[in-house]
Every structure is written in C-alpha cells, then in structure tokens.
Amino acid sequence: MYDLKALRENLDQIRAVLGRRGNDVPWDDLRKLSDERRMHTMQVEQLRQELNKGSEEVARLRRAKEPADEAMAAMKRLGDRIKNVEGSLRQVEETLNNLALRIPNLPHASVPVGSDASENVEVRRWGTIPSFTNPPKPHWEIGENLGILDFDRAARIAGARFSVMTGAGARLERALINFMLDTHTTHHGYREVVPPLMVNRASMTGTGQLPKFEDDLFRLKDEDYFLIPTAEVPVTNLHREEILSGDSLPLRYTAYTPCFRREAGSYGKDTRGLIRLHQFNKVELVSFTTPDRSYEELERLTGHAESILQSLMLPYRVITLCTGDMGFSAAKTYDIEVWLPSQQQYREISSCSNFEAFQARRANIKYRPTTGKKEAKTDFVHTLNGSGLAVGRTLVAILENFQQPDGSVEIPSVLQPYMGGMGKITKDTP
C-alpha cells in the first residue's frame, strides 16, 4: 500500500520502477481518482468551514435572543450540498483505496531484475551434498516403509494434499518444532507467540493477502474469518493500529503455527508427499524495526533461519529472488533452499523478506523515534519475516538426506534429546 499523497505525486516514477510487476495496475484510473479525491477533499473542507462558522453564528444569535431562522435555513441548504460532495468523495476514496491496495511493493535497489525464477541469483551454499550407493528414495517411500507417514488415510480423512504422521514421525515433527522454537527464543532473542489461527479481513489486508489473493485462502462459511496461510499474518498484526516506542525496537517474535493454503492453481505440482499440502506446520520469525536498520535485520533474520539447517547438518543454498519472482508485499526476499537427494535439487524451505513500510502502512504500525529528549514525529516501522523453518519440509529433508541403505533414518544429534535419546528411526521403532 502506498501513501495516497506519495502515489499521486510519484505515480510515473512508481510505475517505472515496478515495471512488469505493475502490469495489471490501472494507472490512468489511479491518476484520475487521485486528482478527484484531492479536489473533493478541498471542497468539502472549505464548505465545512463555512458551515461551522454559520452554526456558531446561529448559536450567537439565539443566545442574544435574536431571530436565526434565516441563518438556519441557509445552513440547511449548505448542509445538503456538503452531503452531496461528501457522497462523491466517499465513492472516489473507496474505489481509489481498492485500487491502491492492489499495487505491489517496490523492489529494493539491490534486487536483481528478472521475469521469473530462472533469473534468481544464488548468494551462497552451505554443507556437503550426501552421496548414495543406491539411488536415494523419495521421502514418502521412506516414510511409508517406516510406518510413520500415511497419505492414504489422510486422503480418506480429509482429501488430497493432507498428511498423517504417526509414531516416530509425529514425534520427529514435534521435536523439530520444539528445537526451532527453543533455538530462536534462547539463542536468537525472539519472543514466543501463540496466535489465533483464524483472523479477520482487516488483518489479512494488513499483511497483503487481501484484497488480491482471496482465492489462495480458506475462508469460513458463516463468519468473515480466514485460516492463516502463515503465522506472519497474526504476528505482524499484533501491533496493527499501534504506535511503538522507538527504543522498544527491534521487536522480534517467533511463532509455531499450522498454516492453511488452498494451493489453487498448483494442480499437478508436487502431488505426492509432504512438499505441498493444504495444512502444514511452520515456525515463523517476525521482526519490527526502524527503517534504517531493516536491511541489516533481513541479513540477521535469514542467518537465524540458516542456523537451524546448519544445526541439523542439512545442505542448503540461499538465493535472492529477482523482481519477477518476488511476492506481492516484499521489497526484497531471500529464499533458503534445502537439498533433496531424491529430486537432485534444492527446494524452498524458508522465505525471508523485508517488506519495508508496505505492511506497516496497510496495518498502520508506527513508532516514535527516540532522538534524545525531543519528541520526534512518528513514522512507519519496517516489518520483516521469514520461515524458521517450514517444519514438514525439514522433516522431508531429514528423511531423504539421512536415509540409510537398510531403510532406517538417522536422527541429527541436536534432535536426539527431543526424541528421548532416539538415534535412528527403524521399522521396529514403536
């Protein structure tokens, strides 16, 4: 979301920087509506001033017990006129807002220009890709052979793109959640949050899922609630409509939540296994910072997500998304991709973004800078978030990277305390 004044004054510039990202934005309508809004606003304010003055005059006359009928009639006419102009203003503003909410964020200058995923830029790699004597199995085979993943029953209970984990698989999922949360809270300084999993329309608009992407969301039938597609939504909205004190920043939160996505338009992609589900678990990192420190924070946050993979000894790489592959709300995004032996490729396991003031403007999240004694003007915070990590995909990576020739899976040593000391999952594990 853009500041409407800034939008009006820099329309062409914004349009140029957005390039292909702004292809479906009706720029001419925006320009026209912006001008109309300004005109109507000025008119309403001027008429209101007249009305206020006139009403004061009426009050004065009546106190003085002088006749006021004429003044009252004049004000009545003026009031009707105001109602008229206000009506048009309201209409213009509604349309304008609706359009403005659908303009994507401006990419940061450091983001590579490109049209799709093929033009993303690799930043670094970590870890050693494991070698196998036999072809590595996909995780669903490993999991089903071990009796810890059950897609047939998940389909019966719910449908396609759902999973059931049992026994050591369920425990491994829980171990990963606890390990991630513990790491982020005790070593990285995040405050743990358990938020609502359903949110209202205003929250979804605040983080940018609405109004443009309603089709991607699960929505309740009888209430205007949506299932969260990521903890980013409720956690960022923790501070919606707030003015934070400057020295409370940065505020760092972590939350484990299930996430719900309709995956409309992804038919035929990743149809097997845990990679793409309607419901999955994720540990999320969310940060609120001052504008001058948000890019520093993006590096830090990405590092926190990476540290989980390093602890688990999982090989990964970090890429910078190009302008064409970035999400709607982001100014800059790093994806972290973990190595999946069965696919012989890196797959996304975390996405870390700086939204700059884009979400803060939508959600009205400000801070008051603390520059010495003087109270400074409020400004919008910058918001960031990143997966730290997608739990299901982490489990996939563990099954695939640590699979053994006998079909068992070794458990990374940092997780073993969370698994009651279990060192590997075998067919006989209860």
Add this chain to the structure above:
RNA sequence: GGAGAGGUGGCCGAGUGGCCGAAGGCAGCGGUUUGCUAAACCGCCGUAGGGACAAAAUCUCUACCGAGGGUUCAAAUCCCUCCCUCUCCGCCA
C-alpha cells in the same frame, strides 16, 4: 444463546445538544526553587489530512470521543445497526 452494564487522549476519569479536541488527576517532557534525592510551583504534552511559506520553525483549516449510518443550523452528548469489554444465567474443552 438469554439478561444487564459499559467503550472518551499513554493511563484514570468528568462531560446528556452550541462557548468541547474535550475539565481534573496520574505518567512523560522542559524549566524555577533546592546540600543530594524527594517535594512544591510554572509551562508543554493526541493522531491524521489539507492550505500558507522557497524550506524549516510557525500559522491556519478539516476530521477523529469503539465502527458505520441517521436526526439537527449544530452531536462525545439524541436515534439505528454492527464490533468489542465486563457481570449474571445456560452450554462447553
């Protein structure tokens, strides 16, 4: 779900049609006084949008007393709808 009571500035709290962007208090900021601390006293102290000024300081206008409508020349105040909070009852993990 039923019955009732409420939602006012960072907080507490007054305000039942005009002189109310809103008394008073607390907190905060600046100052005076003062061996230090404290106290006392004085001043400042909401957000947003527009205009004036080259710009800043500043001045000025408009809006905002949970949200949205309505009545009225005029609404924090009256009416309607919705949201939220609290109390009691019912149901419930």
